[in-house]
Structure formats: C-alpha cells, structure tokens
Amino acid sequence: MSKVEVTPGLFSQAEVKPSLKATIAMALISLVVLFSFGIFGKAGDVRFVWSEKREVIQLPDLTVNSMLFCTVIASLLIALTLLSVVFNRMKKLTPIWLTCLFGFFAIMALLAWLATGAAQGVQMIFILSNTIVLAIPLILGGMAGIMSERVGVVNIAIEGQLLTGAFVSSVVGTMTGNLYVGMVAAMVAAALVSMVLASLAIKYLVEQIIVGVLLNVLVIGITNFLHSAWVDKDRVNLNFPGTFEKIPIPLLSDIPIVGQTLFDNRITVYLMFLIVPTLWFILFRTKLGLRARAVGEHPLAADTVGINVARTRFWWVTLGGMVAGLGGAALTIGNVGSFGREMSAGQGFIALAVVILGRWQPIYVTLGALLFGFTIILRVWANQVSPGIPVDFITMVPYLVTLIAVAGFAGKVRPPAASGQPYVKG
C-alpha cells in the first residue's frame, strides 16, 4: 500500500471561513473586564499565592491593587482582540493559542476580582490542581465519546460507563485490597456496557440514542440496588477502597506552580496525560486512525476499500468504554475514596457536551473539560472568598458555552458525517 495521506486536525480548512463572531465575543469580554473588574472594580488589594507551604521552592506572594491589575489585564485582552482582528483581515482564523491566552488572562482577572480583600488570596495551586482532578472523569469520558463518535456511534451511555467504573473500582478495589485490580475491573466492566451498546447499535440497528439513555437508566438502577442491598450493608469490607497514593515525579514536582499542579498526582491523572496524546496520535497520524475516521465519515466508502465497518465500530466503541471506565475509577479511587449513589451526577452528559465543544479533537476536548472542571472548583472557591456571589450563574457558564458552540455561533461545528447512523452493508 502506498503512503497514506493523513489530514492534520479535524476540519479540512477549506470549509471554515473566518468569521468575526469570535473576535466580537473577545471584544465584549475585554470591555466587561475593563469596566466591571478594572475601572469600576473593587477597591482593595488582591494577593496571589503561588506556592504551598510544603514546597521546596517558595515563590513570594504577589499583592497588587485589584483595579490596577484588572485594568492592565483588560488592556492585554484588548491587544489580543486587536490581534484577532488582524488575523481576520488577513483572512486567517484566530489561532487556538490566542484564544487560550485570552481565556487565561480573562480568568486571572476574574480570580483577582473575586478574591479582592479576601484574606486567603488567590490560591493558585489549590485551584489548578483541583481543576485537573475534577476534570479527569470529564476528559476520559470525552475521550470515550470521541472514540465512538469518530467511528459513527453516538455514545449517550458514557454516564452509565462512568458510574459502572466508579462502582466496580470501589467495590473490587476494596474486596481485593488492590486498587490497581479495581481499576482494571472498572475498565472491563465499563467496556461490557459499551459492548451492549455497540452490538445493539451496530448489529441490531437499534436507535443508538435510545439504547444509550436506557443503558444509563439500567446502570443507575443496578448500582443503586447493589449499593443499598449489598454494598451499604458492609461498607468497610465492600466500599472503603481509599485512594491511590500520590506519586510525585522527582525534580519535575519541585517546579513552582506547574510541579504541584501536574507532577504530584495520582496514577489516574498520569494515565490521562498518556491517553489524550496517544488518542490524538492514533486518530490523526496513523493508518488505524484514518480508517476509523473514514468509517465515521463515510462508511460506504470505507466498506468499498475493504474496511470492516461493523468490526471497526465495535472495537472502537468497546475501547472507548474502557477509557470511560477509567474515568469512573478516577471518581472513586482517584478522588473521593468510596462510591456514592449516582455519584457520576451527569458528568457523562457533560463529557458529551465537551466532545462537541472540543470538536471531536482530543486536545481541544481536554481543554473544554478543563473549563468545566475549573467552573466546578470556581463555584466552591468563589463562595469562600466572596460570599453572596451568584454561584448558580457560574454553574451555568459551561453549559451556555456549549449551547453557543452547538448552535454554531462560534465557528461551524461539524460532527463526523455518519455519527449516529447505522450502516447496513449491501
């Protein structure tokens, strides 16, 4: 076979026309930061805390005037907006690094505004490391979503797979006394849920969304039953796994800010670091990934060149289930330390949203999931530093962002063409 040409990224660039929508949104945000946080912001100082006490290298706290800081940030944001206008004039898309940088600055301004006058200041390590830990189930759920939607199967059952993983990892982890066994068991169990979905959707052509929804209901039912009829009666021996030990990576974990955030984590986090780039590489740089995407975009064409559509779909969806199971394990043995009823609490659905937000692209999906993780911790933290802030609106933000994204306000979002459509050979 000759050399395979693999399209980089998700979209063929031809179909994306640069639009001013993103730039306008940036301009609006810049103005909000300038006026509500900066010029008419809160008087007083804000303290940025960069290091925790136990760290080797201590960075000094940064105390600045809140209004001054936010005004400076706002001018940076305006500069970035202008840069985006320049890109638009050159008929180019606003690059992703610019959007990320913009988001980072805007968030810093928000944090500064919230923590103005608060004694504890902006605890960067606390916020960042919690963001990552809370985002793990979303990221891994999102990877599961990518893996099945990329081959053309809509996986609404991620919620159920996360819950399965959470339950099985906790119970098996406790019974065997080995959390790694629990983790593997969680992955296998969630893959089984995926297999039910895959075989019903692919072989029997049952409507994928309905099967997905019902599998969620089934898993919720089963775990609720097992929890109350079995696990909860003997909590110590069945649902008390504890969590993985944190594994600080030598040297790297001593780097200020980054070290504590990224390199002093549990195995679930490190596995995420491994899975996301691997998935990206497989999808966009290998023959395997090209075939998978072909099946999801145009199954008939894929079939014609000899790719087994049904088998490809089945295994990708099943492997996706394994990844989601790991995400579920991250909920219990990677974070909380025991299983609670319906503890996935809609995170599988959020993962679906994140898949769309990240345009079926592992790296972008991860960024989207981090946004959701950040809002979860922001809600908790904001309530501490400035009580009375309407936290419910913070809760809403990522959902609204997703709605805006699916409605196509921020660039065209195009799912894999055959997503959700069963393929009948012949």
Add this chain to the structure above:
Amino acid sequence: MSKKVKALPAADSQANSVLREIMAGDPVRIGLSILLGFIIGGIFMIVFSEDVVDSWSNFGADPNYAFSAVWWSIQDGYGALFYGSIYNFNADDFISGIRPLTETLRFAAPLIMAGLGVALTFRVGLFNIGATGQIMVGLAGATFVSTRLELPQILHMLVAVLAAVLAAAVWGIIVGILKARFGAHEVIVTIMMNYVATALFTFFLREPAFLLEANGGGTPKSDKPADTARLGALLGESFNLHYGLIIAALSVVAYWWLMERSTFGFRFRMVGHNPTAAKAAGIKVENTFIWALAISAGFSGLAAANQGLSISGGLTTSIEAGIGFDAITVALLGGSRAGGVVLAGLLFGAFKAGASSMQVAGVSPEVLGVVKALIVLFIAAPPIIRAIYRLPKPGPKMIEAMQKAEKVSK
C-alpha cells in the same frame, strides 16, 4: 441515501423506522418484556436476600428451607409492591385498603403528563431529553404565582398552572429554535438546557426577590404555595390524591385529540414518518419542530404544576423527583400513544408508590429501577426480546398485517 434526506435536520429514515417499530409494539412483545423484566428483577432480589444466602449456605441441612427462602424473598418483594401500590389486604377497612391505589394514581399523574410531552416529540422524530429542565422552569413559574401573587381561589390555581405551562413552553421553544434555525442536535441541546434550568431554578430559590422563603437563609427553598393556589384533595382529606389527576386525565384526552384527530397532529406525524416527504407536501418542517417542542414542553409544564402546587411545605429542586427522566421511559414503554403512556405511567407510578412498603418489607426498592430499565430496554430493543423468546422476526407479511391493523384502528 439520497442527498435530500441529509439536507433536513431530522432523524434519518432508518432511525424513524426503528422508532416506528417501537411505537407499533405489539401487546405480546410488550407483555413478554414486562414479564422478563420482573423475572430478572426477581433474580436480583433472590441473590441479594440475606435469608436466601443463609439458607443456601446450609443447603445440606435443610434443602426445603433453602427453596422456600427463594420463594419467600420473591413473595416479600413483589407482594409488598402489590400491597403498596394496588390494594392492602392487611388493612382494617376499605378506605385504608384502597389507599395504595390512590397513591399509585397520584405518582402516575405527573409521569403521564411529562410522558405525553416526550411522546409527542418522539412522534415528530425528535429525541427530547429536556423534560427535566422544562419541569424546573415550569416549577419556577408555578411557584412564583403560587407564593408571590394573591388571587381568588381556583383562579389562582389556574393562573399558576398556566404560568408553569408557559414557562416550560418558552424553554421548549428555545430548543426548537436552536434545532430548526441553527441545526443544533436536540439531544445535546436539551441536556444542556436541563442543567441551565436547574441552575436557574436554584438561583430563583436563593434570591429573596424571587422565590426564597420569608426569613429564609442560605438554603434554596421557597415558601409553601398559597392555599388558594393549591391543588385540592380529590377524595377528601384521608387520601393524598389531588386534582392533579384530573389535569392528567384532561391532558391525555388533549394529547389523543391533538395527535390523532387534529390537522396539527397530522402534520406532526407526517414529519415524524418522513420529513422529506412532509417538506415536499408543503409542510414547514422547521416550524413543525418548534411547535412540537413548545407543546411538548407545555405537557412537562403541567407535570411541574402538579408537583409544585400539591406540596404542603416549601419547594426545593428535589421536588422534580426524576420525573423528567422517567418521562422518557414512560413514553418509550407507552409507544408514544395516549393510551400506552397512561398504562406506562400507571406501571411506573405503582413502582414509586410501592417503594416504601418494599422498604418496610426489607427488600431494597431500588430493584424496581432495574426492572423499569430492563422492561423499557427490551421494548426499545426488539432484537433482544425476539432472541430470548425465539420470536420470529417481522417479515414483509407481518409488517403488512401490522399496517393493516393500524389502518383499521384509525
């Protein structure tokens, strides 16, 4: 597949035919699904019954006891379900004996109303998972009227119900517009709208200016609805059953008339069957989507009114009680028909009513969640039930016969 089908933002024809198969569900298959659901649920109860485990670990000593323990665990569980949801033979008099049945009706009413809403969208070929959010918004509307306005008896209640319906309908229209004008997939939109609605309702409950109870603190909770706005007791004070049941009955009739008799419903069904053909016939498919989602949300709004106006204390978000999600299973089990939704609502209402007496009998009522999920899964996935019972696959002849039967029934 032709290009024209793809041009429409509707479920493709394959999905529609699957939906039709679910809707056309013959009584035999439904009966077998329910039976199988209960059997598997029974197995769950047996395996996790402590008596059974004890008796089987001493099987050699007393085999009879082992077998009877199996039988008793089933009888305890499903017997308690019967006593708790239909008729309690242990009761002293008829009034308390029949009480469980009225409880079933009470729990069934909101399930039926929200189920009708979801069913309506199924028949237009849309997957509406948004009943939860629509109920939340409807609750906000109903609660605002019932706690913050002062109106005469009955009128107050009617205005509150109307507020719930309108608030929910607005939520549905937003989904409709995002679907019809922007081509966003309704599944993801409704899921997102659920979360936004829940957060919005919580915010309203937290704010003194909107719904927070008088002298309320940090917990998001409203006042109790004014007596003038409450849905009164239907069968006197000895029963919990209230006028929500009447609203449910009226909405069933309205749904039946709308879908089976009105031009509007004809358009809905036509779009559901084949959006391309409907478009060719001059139906504005996009507008039909918006109308369908608005009316569907209106039914969810009725369920919200039922919940928000029947409570004797203050409201929290937990008043939604998972009805929005259960509505999906009700609509699927009911085949999206008025009569089917009523029966499905009654079955799941009975599950809710019987849960407490199962708890008392020492059986985890959560097993009913498994039964419920299995029943609907078997019905939604005909191949499973066909494989288990070795039923024949519907061939062309059978489909023809079914279509004939459908014509006759119309």
